Amino acid sequence: MAKRMPLIVSCASVLIVLFYLVEGRNYPLGSLGHPGPGLYPMLVGAMMLIATSMTVVEAGKGTNQAGISFDWPSGVGWWRVFTVVFAALGYTLLLDPLGDLVVGFLAALAVAWIMGMKTIWKAVIVAAVLSGAFHLVIAYFLGVPLPQGTLFGG
Numbered sequence: 001m002a003k004r005m006p007l008i009v010s011c012a013s014v015l016i017v018l019f020y021l022v023e024g025r026n027y028p029l030g031s032l033g034h035p036g037p038g039l040y041p042m043l044v045g046a047m048m049l050i051a052t053s054m055t056v057v058e059a060g061k062g063t064n065q066a067g068i069s070f071d072w073p074s075g076v077g078w079w080r081v082f083t084v085v086f087a088a089l090g091y092t093l094l095l096d097p098l099g100d101l102v103v104g105f106l107a108a109l110a111v112a113w114i115m116g117m118k119t120i121w122k123a124v125i126v127a128a129v130l131s132g133a134f135h136l137v138i139a140y141f142l143g144v145p146l147p148q149g150t151l152f153g154g
Contacts, residue, residue, distance in 0.1 A: 006059040013052040016088070021045040023092050027147070035144045043139035064118025100139075104131035 024045055030036025073081055087107040094103045108127035117123040139146050 010055040010059045017048045017052050020092055037145050042146055078115050083110055087111050095147050097150050100146035101135055105135055
């Protein structure tokens with residue numbers, strides 16, 4: 001079972017990426033001159049699909065180029081994996097009703113907390129900076145409109 005675990009995880013990752021891409025289709029792509037809110041999920045999803053598909057091939061062969069041994073997480077490692085996957089899934093599902101800033105902040109806060117940032121005010125600051133910087137770069141500098149959230153009149 002341990003030898004098949006990288007293949008199982010990489011196949012599950014492909015399924016998650018496909019779900020991400022399907023959810024991203026709900027937003028308009030726009031045009032090259034005026035990109036829509038669906039452009040970013042499609043670009044990220046395409047890159048993630050390429051990476052996860054390559055991982056499936058590598059795991060299917062039973063080798064990896066870096067010679068890394070795969071160990072299934074245990075203890076706190078399980079919670080870290082679960083939290084990151086849950087944060088990504090939650091981001092996808094809650095993006096439309098809550099908007100990019102709120103959901104980005106919550107996802108970054110969850111990941112910062114589970115990765116070891118145990119001082120809550122530091123985790124809040126890191127999450128606020130990360131979500132704010134992401135929103136600033138994508139929405140203002142690149143001009144891609146991100147969902148503001150239907151609960152907030154967006």
